Amino acid sequence: MPELPEVETIVRGLRRKMIGWKFSRSEILTAKCLRGSRNEFCESLSGRSVVEFSRRGKNIVFHLSGGAALVVHLRMTGQLHLVPPRAAPGEHTQAIFLFAGKREQLRFNDTRKFGRIWLEETGAAGEVPSLSRLGPEPLEISCREFARRVQAKRRRIKPLLLDQDFLAGVGNIYADESLHRARIHPRRNSAELSRAELLRLCRALKRILKAAIRAGGTSVRSYVDSAGLRGGYQNFLRVYQRAGEPCRNCGGALVRETVGGRSTFFCPRCQPESPKT
DNA sequence: CTGCATGTTAGGTT
DNA sequence: CAACCTAACATGCA
Numbered sequence: 086m087p088e089l090p091e092v093e094t095i096v097r098g099l100r101r102k103m104i105g106w107k108f109s110r111s112e113i114l115t116a117k118c119l120r121g122s123r124n125e126f127c128e129s130l131s132g133r134s135v136v137e138f139s140r141r142g143k144n145i146v147f148h149l150s151g152g153a154a155l156v157v158h159l160r161m162t163g164q165l166h167l168v169p170p171r172a173a174p175g176e177h178t179q180a181i182f183l184f185a186g187k188r189e190q191l192r193f194n195d196t197r198k199f200g201r202i203w204l205e206e207t208g209a210a211g212e213v214p215s216l217s218r219l220g221p222e223p224l225e226i227s228c229r230e231f232a233r234r235v236q237a238k239r240r241r242i243k244p245l246l247l248d249q250d251f252l253a254g255v256g257n258i259y260a261d262e263s264l265h266r267a268r269i270h271p272r273r274n275s276a277e278l279s280r281a282e283l284l285r286l287c288r289a290l291k292r293i294l295k296a297a298i299r300a301g302g303t304s305v306r307s308y309v310d311s312a313g314l315r316g317g318y319q320n321f322l323r324v325y326q327r328a329g330e331p332c333r334n335c336g337g338a339l340v341r342e343t344v345g346g347r348s349t350f351f352c353p354r355c356q357p358e359s360p361k362t
Numbered sequence: 363c364t365g366c367a368t369g370t371t372a373g374g375t376t
Numbered sequence: 377c378a379a380c381c382t383a384a385c386a387t388g389c390a
Contacts, residue, residue, distance in 0.1 A: 088369095160369050161367080199368085249370080347368085
């Protein structure tokens with residue numbers, strides 16, 4: 086659900102409105118959405134201002150005054166919404182944040198309650214310690230470095246792309262879409278991909294992520310941005326959730342199989358398991 | 363009713 | 377150790 090492009094869209098929406106806002110009171114309706122104690126969290130957050138926003142993988146980072154960061158991971162169904170003061174409280178609202186001198190509230194909604202929010206001290210350059218194990222950002226890494234990293238592993242390529250410690254921000258949708266555009270079977274061994282295939286994959290990934298950001302993300306189920314708007318990239322998907330439908334490249338039937346425990350959509354003709362060399 | 367879906371982690375096996 | 381698998385989490389939906 087929220088993967089890199091969706092999280093980036095949310096971060097941009099928050100950044101446009103909330104720089105300089107000072108946290109006042111917070112209402113934590115579901116304690117389990119927090120890492121750490123509710124009191125400690127609320128006390129430490131109150132009085133801090135938002136200095137800037139960033140995104141790291143699928144994590145939303147509010148950089149705060151006093152060398153701290155508020156980090157939000159939406160997992161599958163989490164949403165951050167900026168709402169007018171009297172908006173009806175949603176059934177799935179887990180936390181409400183109020184700001185000094187502002188009428189709008191920030192709400193964290195999450196039907197499945199897997200999303201997490203936490204506060205931590207940042208390093209001298211604003212680094213967030215708990216996010217240090219994440220792999221590189223796909224839009225920042227060079228294709229040369231990407232290829233080197235992929236070839237250094239001996240894993241099936243799709244689960245490798247989903248591994249956040251290997252590469253940060255790619256989820257099920259964009260992994261499938263990228264592999265299809267690069268014409269690579271999701272079970273291919275990463276160490277056995279050719280230079281040409283690695284280059285195709287890297288370029289496909291970057292191109293698709295950028296296009297999805299431009300479209301405001303993909304809304305297949307519940308995703309909406311901080312203003313409650315749906316994305317548009319679902320209209321450009323070529324394989325995700327299209328099992329049985331014709332491949333837009335070759336006309337053959339797309340299939341769904343499980344790879345690394347995740348449903349995976351691909352074209353058996355365009356993405357052969359054993360490509361001719 | 364049954365089973366599936368998503369992201370991540372924990373724990374166990376090969 | 378690397379790679380891989382499964383269960384767990386909570387809920388809605390087909």
